[in-house]
Amino acid sequence: MKNITIKDIALKAGVAPSTVSAVLNGKTRESRISEQLASRVRGIAADMGYQPNQTAVALRTGKTRVLGLIVEDISNVFFASLAKIIEEEADSIGYKVLYCSTENNEEKARERIRMLSQRQVDGFLITPTPGMRAEIDRLASQHKPLVLMDRYFPGLSVPHVVVDNYDGTQMAMQHLLEKRYRRIAFVTILLDQVQMHQRRQAYEDSLRVAGIPVEENLVLQLPYHCKPEESVQQIREFISENQGLDAIFFATNYVGVYGLEAIKDLGLSIPGQLAVICFDDHDIFRLYSPAITIVKQPVALIAQTAMQLLIRQFEKGAGTPRSSGSFQVLQPAQLVIRAST
């Protein structure tokens, strides 16, 4: 069953393909096509079940109406939620989205950008890995519509939307300190990314300001590709070795999940014996324990803002030079206190 083309319609209607095109694109005014002819053509198109071939349109117009979404791991709640909102926003302006996961694999990440470029996506939405810096810089210099999410490259003038990680962490530390917690551990993942550095920095700064010495051994860094069981094991040992811990700050929900398992294994009550705060991408801890305080990332807001920044770039068009400043949008993280931590 061959696809119906504009030519088939033209043939049946006894007009030229260009006339059909004009009618179907609502250019009857510009082309001064009679309403009578137009509605006849429309009728025929509908009868034949015409579906425009978007590949042809894309080739001709240079617009694919496809967005490229590159995240760390689409199966992770945070990124999946981002993807959902982005899909909705994209849909509302007639765009579809192609997704890719990088797994924080630099090689893969670069290859993904290349592939999406070849697929001629009209714009990129990326949660970049450190190794993508050069690639991102190149895209930006080519004026490819592009927005970074969740992370960014200090020094690169590329539109991005991130939460204020420093501020969020500080808020949480403040909260713990006010409640008189003193021996606060920091469990994180070994990842060379701005937001991780900022969280760590805020943790240390908060302690210093409160006059509490920063103890190296109160910080645990798990390797990135650490297996679940091993992560749990390491955190368990970490807690056992540091008797007298008041509280633990988990820098990401990746480690938070394992941390909670470790705490459960050790039979410690939250917040009775150990207060827990976690930088939470989403609301996955809702059920685990109501006594866990959350530094919550506004996923929907991040995605929506990112889409707005992207659309703004579309509107500018390739012609207009981009404003020199980067459209930095900092959205403070929100502290959600579920119980008297």
Place this chain on the structure above:
Amino acid sequence: MKNITIKDIALKAGVAPSTVSAVLNGKTRESRISEQLASRVRGIAADMGYQPNQTAVALRTGKTRVLGLIVEDISNVFFASLAKIIEEEADSIGYKVLYCSTENNEEKARERIRMLSQRQVDGFLITPTPGMRAEIDRLASQHKPLVLMDRYFPGLSVPHVVVDNYDGTQMAMQHLLEKRYRRIAFVTILLDQVQMHQRRQAYEDSLRVAGIPVEENLVLQLPYHCKPEESVQQIREFISENQGLDAIFFATNYVGVYGLEAIKDLGLSIPGQLAVICFDDHDIFRLYSPAITIVKQPVALIAQTAMQLLIRQFEKGAGTPRSSGSFQVLQPAQLVIRAST
């Protein structure tokens, strides 16, 4: 910065575009192009940073190397996990994937299929809603490569991969009955889909076989678009009104999440006062409570099998008529007993 085309390379190399195309596509043998010329052309292409325009390739060859993935909700762990595996499998054969969520909205679902068709996707991977039946049937009759996942249409001969819901539910019920649980509730979501019917059916049949009367009031059906708080509230009331409940079987993790919250609210211990079994798409209950038994869906296996079925259709090509039978693949669900429920 204009994109480099095959023409630019041809110009620089002093050959015809078709020669460049042949070289870049490794058709040097068929076209009997000298290795010398070939490597010179390849060198120039590399120097110029040539990136083939896939839109043009797609239009010319009729293959976009894009797959359309339609799920209920990409932000749900189950579908996000499916998406992840599908991405990996697709990537391994040079495909990208366009995703869409239906939200179980029939209108939207149909529109999604239309859009993806217009985008000329080479194949579809769909977790269908009941209302997509006609659309799916049409796609299949057009020999569009297509695989349904997680659900299917009895009577439609369309390749699909689903877990054996009846069997899985039965296994779980068997487990409860052996442990001498007698008043077992069934909490589900109001959804007109085969897999839901099968789970319900298995629940009732299991009771009957065990000589236990099926009580209407031990079954709770929540509306599909029920708000979180309201769902929790309803389940809470349901439990309170049915004193003497032994166990609850949650037919999906959608309701399971709310159910656990309700149980927590009521201060009931698991499995002490109430045994809990849940049909779990993924492993999201791992931390909630180790005492929850899970009927686990093999997400990775579903996705991989689906991709295999799709590839098989690609290989057949449009020419060969499809084998009349549907490639039904039933993969039994797995019972994961975490504690002595």
Place this chain on the structure above:
DNA sequence: CTGAAAGCGCTTACAG
């Protein structure tokens, strides 16, 4: 061994 030509399905000036 290599190149000229046609064509995938559209849209966009442009000519009448």
Place this chain on the structure above:
DNA sequence: CTGAAAGCGCTTACAG
């Protein structure tokens, strides 16, 4: 008011 022509960037017979 409407149509013929060119062209988006490729690939694929086909001619030499």
